[in-house]
Amino acid sequence: MAVLNRVLRLRAASSFSVRSFRSSSFLNSETDLKASSSVIAQNSLPLQRDVKDRNVQWVFLGCPGVGKGTYASRLSTLLGVPHIATGDLVRDELSSSGPFALQLAEVVNQGKLVSDEIIINLLSKRLEASAAKGETGFILDGFPRTIRQAEILEGVTDIDLVVNLKLREEALLAKCLGRRICSECGGNYNVACIDIKGEDGKPGMYMAPLLPPPHCASKLITRSDDTEEVVKERLRIYNDKSQPVEGFYCSRGKLLEFDLPGGIPESWPKLLRALNLEDHEDKQSAAA
Numbered sequence: 001m002a003v004l005n006r007v008l009r010l011r012a013a014s015s016f017s018v019r020s021f022r023s024s025s026f027l028n029s030e031t032d033l034k035a036s037s038s039v040i041a042q043n044s045l046p047l048q049r050d051v052k053d054r055n056v057q058w059v060f061l062g063c064p065g066v067g068k069g070t071y072a073s074r075l076s077t078l079l080g081v082p083h084i085a086t087g088d089l090v091r092d093e094l095s096s097s098g099p100f101a102l103q104l105a106e107v108v109n110q111g112k113l114v115s116d117e118i119i120i121n122l123l124s125k126r127l128e129a130s131a132a133k134g135e136t137g138f139i140l141d142g143f144p145r146t147i148r149q150a151e152i153l154e155g156v157t158d159i160d161l162v163v164n165l166k167l168r169e170e171a172l173l174a175k176c177l178g179r180r181i182c183s184e185c186g187g188n189y190n191v192a193c194i195d196i197k198g199e200d201g202k203p204g205m206y207m208a209p210l211l212p213p214p215h216c217a218s219k220l221i222t223r224s225d226d227t228e229e230v231v232k233e234r235l236r237i238y239n240d241k242s243q244p245v246e247g248f249y250c251s252r253g254k255l256l257e258f259d260l261p262g263g264i265p266e267s268w269p270k271l272l273r274a275l276n277l278e279d280h281e282d283k284q285s286a287a288a
Contacts, residue, residue: 055081055137057157059144061245062165064234065176067260069188071165071271072141078279082135086142089122090114111230113237116149145242150249162249163275164257169235171196171205176231178209180220187216207263 056079060068069085076083094104100118107114123143130138144150153159167175171194178192190210198204212220225234249255258274260267272279 055079056139057137057160058139059153059159059162059249060139060141060165061162061242061249063167063172063238065172065179065231066165066167067175067267068141068165070264071163071268072139074268074279075275075277076139078277079137079139081137081139082130083139083141084123084126084130084143086114086119086123086140086145089119089126093122108225109230111225111233111237113145113241116146116152119143119145119149120152144245145238147244147248150245159249159254161256161275162254163271164246164255166257166259168196168205171207172235173228173231175207176226176234177228179226180212180222182212182216183219183221185216185219187212189216189220191220203261205262 058072058075060072062068064087069083069087072085073083090104090108094101094108100121104114104118127138140153144153174192174194175190178190180189180191181187182189188210189212192207193209194205194207196205211217225231246255246257256274258271261270268279
């Protein structure tokens, strides 16, 4: 815990924007970044920084499989900040035979939430690595998942915005069961073709499959925890324990709720408009 506190305070005190960024209407105009006197002395920085003078510090919320990683990764590239996904941190730990590997394997295979202590330790190591590389700002994906985690994060850094992605449960279940990974290159794909007809006043929804290139097609594998039983249990746990986090950030005026209207081609430009951002490269690709 002390390590996470120290790292986040250091990042809050030393975060500067390395590129121009037009702040959205959801961002606070000022932030009071608190740090210990030793950190301030070391970095020779004032206690307060305007948000426009540092990279964004955002959080992505949403049920497992909703697409947090996809959209957080795209925004990470667009804004020039690291995308830190706790799910990736857990999988990296599992594959590295680290100190938590055996404990994590049992938890993940049962569809349960990983303990706060393990997540905080993994996140702490990742933030230390980011600080060592001179990275500033971040987009957190998968953290915080509980009120306790949100309070820890709130106590050590100032989150600018929390984006809560939402998707219909039937589409969410189909997406999770359709996920595939290339066993050779590690690429993520989805074989599910979701076509929900509109009824009872609800609009229809279409999400095309994200199919692999030919050289990956024969190497696809399914994650061990992507079974219908485990996915439903994962969603139940999220609803019971993680949704109160939405209220935590809503009460602080930091929550932006975004209902995904479909797949990436439809959802991405609408999400950018909601965030008051523009993706010039995406526009150029569309015009080409």
